[in-house]
Amino acid sequence: MAKNFSKDWHWSQDVHRLFKKIKIKQVAYVPDNGLAKLIDLCIANSSIRSVVLTSEEEGVAQMAGAWLGGQRGVLLTQSGGVGNCINMLSMMQECRIPLLAIVSMRGEWGETFPWQVPMGQSTIPALEAAKVIVHQIDIAEGVTETVSAAAKLAFDSNRAVAVVVSQRITQSGVRG
Amino acid sequence: MENKSKTGFMLERRAVVHRILRDRGEAAVVTGIGNAVHDVASAGDNEKNMYLAGVMGGAVMVAFGIALGQLERRVLVITGDGELLAGIGSLAIIGVEKPKNLSIIVIDNEAYGATGNQQTHTGRGVDLVGIAKASGISNASLITNPLELEKGIPSFFQDPGPYFSVVKVGTKSSPRINAPKDGTYVSRRFRAAMTGKNF
């Protein structure tokens, strides 16, 4: 994995390489600025089936299906989308089905749009209440290592795990 | 897979929304997230606008709740295809409940404007007019050109509802303006305009 943090480097490149290495075959997402580069890389990769959702809970269900069918998947969502997922996450808990999710935060760091704040502040408590293990990361150089650790916990230890990527990294919504 | 949307439709979203709102009279307007907020606010901020600036999938149901309490007033939803799809079950409710004073206008650019113009499902074959009709909303139409828009606008405001229309527009996003983003202020102002009370 590249450790060269040149000015063209973006963490999404390394995470995408990791996805290929650990054989992620399905990526489900609702379009999101914070994760846009990662989404684009996955879409361009013909060995990954990228599926755009109408609402995030569809992706939780798809990830359960991915595992049941023998494949690994990742759910990419913004923090607001987490609020749509709590009921569907019961399935992961009840059936001990792995889940790997990457959540880009809003309403947390330098947010300029007030509507994002309630859900942003509730994201981690809501995930934890749904028994999802949360790994937070707020430096770009640490994202891939965190996703790698989360993937092991998810797929080798059969758990629901969310990597919560700080707004400090994505700078999404931090205009002005 | 083609990801970025490029529709060749001739109508332009901001002009469409401004033209619709010219005839609004006393109608209340509920907007979906993103472009819809700016399109409506740029026609002139109005206390009878409820800008649902922050969440996907709720615009039709918010409008329905308003419509039930404001039977003498037309309530208009102006939203995008992505926002509607995130709450698509609401069309089933409207089809069953048939509120006479509710009109739903979907400005469909076949893209998620706020996150980089990725293609939505309507750009890949999903027919929202068909879904509306199959949900029981019989007065549902597709508008793709200025003539159809002019013919359709009286229906938005006068036909017994529920009324549903998809207006296909090009992907050119219009400039963001400073639409009011304080949800508490906007909702208090709106309710006062509806009822004379703000609490």
Next chain:
Amino acid sequence: MVQTIRDNWSSEVFYVLKEAKVKQIAYVPDAGHTNLIKKAVSDNEVRAIALTSEQEGVALLAGAWLGGEGGALLMQSSGVGNVINMLGMANECRFPLLMLITMRGEWAEFNPWQVPMGQATENVLSAIGVIVHRANDTSKISETVKAAANLAFEAGRMVAVLIGQRAVGVKDWSK
């Protein structure tokens, strides 16, 4: 299966709702709320709306308040997991909101799938800023709903009354 759902509380609760000028009652059909839903559906002064998914009810009741009417959302604890993002909107705009929630997954639950969401309900609601009242005793349900309605409509808050599974009654599949 014999349903020994105890329901000596729905009439009182319905009366409380009408006294609080509730005009719109949104619901996803639920065994525990069967009688309350029936009353709402058959009452001429109240509009009862069946939802396809619970978050529609949060949006609907926001609209009800914006248009000048009071409302209540009836659901089961599993539905709470569907509403958290929409509650962010109610939080952001300070919309008053009254939710009556029948609990599963906490007392004599026979369906394991109900347990995760039942156990998470109170925490997720609090996380998004909803004030939670509990009523575990049938004799206390209507007074709790009345207090919650006051808090919602007079003090402008989001409030949920969790009606305990022990109070709602136990489904016995063996009979």
